[in-house]
Amino acid sequence: MKCLVRDIPIHYEEYGKGKPILNIHGWGPDHRMMVGAYEPIFKGVKGYRRIYLDLPGFGQTPIEPWVKNTDDMLDIVCEFINAVIGQESFLLTGCSYGGYISLGLLHKMGERVDGVLLDVPMVSCEIDSLPERQIIWQSEFFDSVEKNSVLESYLSMAVIATPKEYEKWQTQIQLGLDARTLGTRSTMDFDYRKDMEEAIGKLTFKKPACILTGRQDHTTGYNLPYKLLERFPRATYAVLDGAGHLLYMEKESLFQKMVEDWIERVELNLSNI
Numbered sequence: 001m002k003c004l005v006r007d008i009p010i011h012y013e014e015y016g017k018g019k020p021i022l023n024i025h026g027w028g029p030d031h032r033m034m035v036g037a038y039e040p041i042f043k044g045v046k047g048y049r050r051i052y053l054d055l056p057g058f059g060q061t062p063i064e065p066w067v068k069n070t071d072d073m074l075d076i077v078c079e080f081i082n083a084v085i086g087q088e089s090f091l092l093t094g095c096s097y098g099g100y101i102s103l104g105l106l107h108k109m110g111e112r113v114d115g116v117l118l119d120v121p122m123v124s125c126e127i128d129s130l131p132e133r134q135i136i137w138q139s140e141f142f143d144s145v146e147k148n149s150v151l152e153s154y155l156s157m158a159v160i161a162t163p164k165e166y167e168k169w170q171t172q173i174q175l176g177l178d179a180r181t182l183g184t185r186s187t188m189d190f191d192y193r194k195d196m197e198e199a200i201g202k203l204t205f206k207k208p209a210c211i212l213t214g215r216q217d218h219t220t221g222y223n224l225p226y227k228l229l230e231r232f233p234r235a236t237y238a239v240l241d242g243a244g245h246l247l248y249m250e251k252e253s254l255f256q257k258m259v260e261d262w263i264e265r266v267e268l269n270l271s272n273i
Helices: 031-042 070-084 097-112 149-155 163-179 194-201 223-230 252-271
Strands: 002-005 008-015 019-024 048-053 090-095 113-119 209-214 235-240
Touching: 002 070, 008 031, 008 070, 019 031, 019 097, 031 048, 031 090, 031 163, 031 252, 048 070, 070 097, 090 097, 097 113, 097 194, 113 252, 149 163, 209 223, 209 252, 223 235, 235 252
Parallel strands: 019 048, 019 090, 090 113, 113 209, 209 235
Antiparallel strands: 002 008, 008 048
């Protein structure tokens, strides 16, 4: 499906009917990563319209020269929401850079967001201490696999490296990496403008939230997301050992349980309004 935002045709996919959930992928992959993470959960959870978009420069959404920073990205997503969801309230999930966009959305239209889930989120461009890159366990399967760039890319991110996760990487992550046209952070200003960064640093959100981080995540870490707890009084926060930036794969069962718990808390909160 396509939604024209200014001069950019935003590619997106929808599944199911009911209350909208907007799912925003990270920097590099496309909507297929979020579909792989959430659709197995919603096979058993009815009543939700799941919306997965490709951000400009990723997947099947082109980028235009006027998209110069994350503020522009945020404005595009806001216009996409108004066009596809309208004025209806919705749920929000964001992974990595998608978490950064999600925080901007909470600042701009938080009154319309009934719950937010942040998976290994980027919460600031501030440099913070990160865990060292490591693989805790690697299957012997990889000893016999011919080395190639796709495998090297996967192993550079994996903490628990298994054939099952490698297969998911190829279909849910690598295809998006291969399709992207916005390749590196240097091609645009990656952070928000100073005033927006300051606003996000003071952001409060009092509805059900879930913040999931990996103990071995060397990309976004777990320290900065923890600081959101002071301003997110209804948040569940978890640091999962044996998980890095591929948390939803490496801790699939626990990830799914945490998402289900978040949905239950959102529904309970809405029933009391």
